[in-house]
């Protein structure tokens with residue numbers, strides 16, 4: 001039996017249950033004893049209905065742990081291995097994986113849509129019924145079963161809390177800057193939303209060689225934090241229109257590359273508007289499913305020659321990027337310990353949601 005945080009319905013506090021039965025891994029799966037899990041905005045977005053979820057479901061998708069058991073046919077992974085969970089399992093064989101876009105893996109889509117593993121079924125049972133698993137993960141559980149293609153082996157010397165954060169916020173944020181966008185040396189970059197993911201976009205932009213990095217947020221604490229991560233200027237969106245503030249900082253031209261890292265319709269509009277003619281607007285934040293991108297086709301796109309690009313999981317190839325990020329962390333070029341605002345137990349997950357809503361934290365991290 002394992003303890004886990006279970007979502008039973010929209011806007012309901014997560015239930016802490018201790019009766020979770022975790023099935024053994026089936027063929028191609030591994031059982032992971034969780035070491036740590038970050039609490040990401042996407043977890044809150046499921047709980048508040050921004051993202052659709054089948055319930056009851058074990059939330060959590062930003063995690064790392066130790067393999068306890070491997071299913072039939074699993075190669076390259078063994079009990080005792082430390083792994084980061086890739087919530088986009090990457091098969092290496094489908095159209096997208098073989099076209100350099102493993103973040104769009106076809107197998108992962110089935111899991112994301114079903115709320116289960118690759119075949120749509122789930123390995124958790126509680127109170128006599130199956131529990132779904134967020135993004136083929138379910139890291140708000142002491143133990144979980146995931147597809148083996150979603151487990152990325154790491155050096156056991158890496159702290160579990162740091163490893164967990166790499167699994168979503170760090171891959172997504174740094175990847176948005178280093179993979180999805182094309183940032184040239186000296187570029188002016190704007191980052192709208194400086195939470196756990198946005199701070200990583202900022203450090204990714206710094207690593208990519210951006211000249212100016214303008215952090216945009218409504219929360220002064222986040223703007224201070226943004227400077228620690230490499231922002232050179234900050235714009236407080238609660239004190240005047242952020243678009244005109246960014247225009248004033250760029251000779252009225254706009255940013256070469258602007259990132260939206262919140263997922264709100266108004267900040268998506270602002271991000272596209274503050275992108276210069278010929279520049280790139282990168283949409284990272286996950287909006288409600290009914291949000292539309294509204295643009296004047298001629299003035300906004302054709303004449304302005306703007307690139308508007310979606311970003312899913314930082315366009316990451318996890319087997320290429322996880323070792324690269326760990327290397328940058330070890331060299332001191334990537335700040336990961338500084339992302340951890342609070343270390344909590346899984347029982348405190350609802351408090352972590354509250355802290356995220358008030359903007360007090362970069363990340364709360366659950367340790368098991």
Ligand code: APR
Nearest residue numbers: 041042193194195196197217218219237261262263285286
């Ligand atoms: N203008 C500017 N900043 C805002 C606004 C706004 N209108 N609304 C919110 N913010 C800021 C918050 O102050 C906070 O610092 O956006 C930040 C969001 O950060 P987090 O809540 O920590 O979210 P994060 O985990 O970084 O995720 C951001 O990426 O992966 C997706 O689903 C995730 O859509 C979410 C986004």
Ligand code: ZN
Nearest residue numbers: 040042168169
């Ligand atoms: Zn996430």
Ligand code: ZN
Nearest residue numbers: 091094097105
């Ligand atoms: Zn694939």
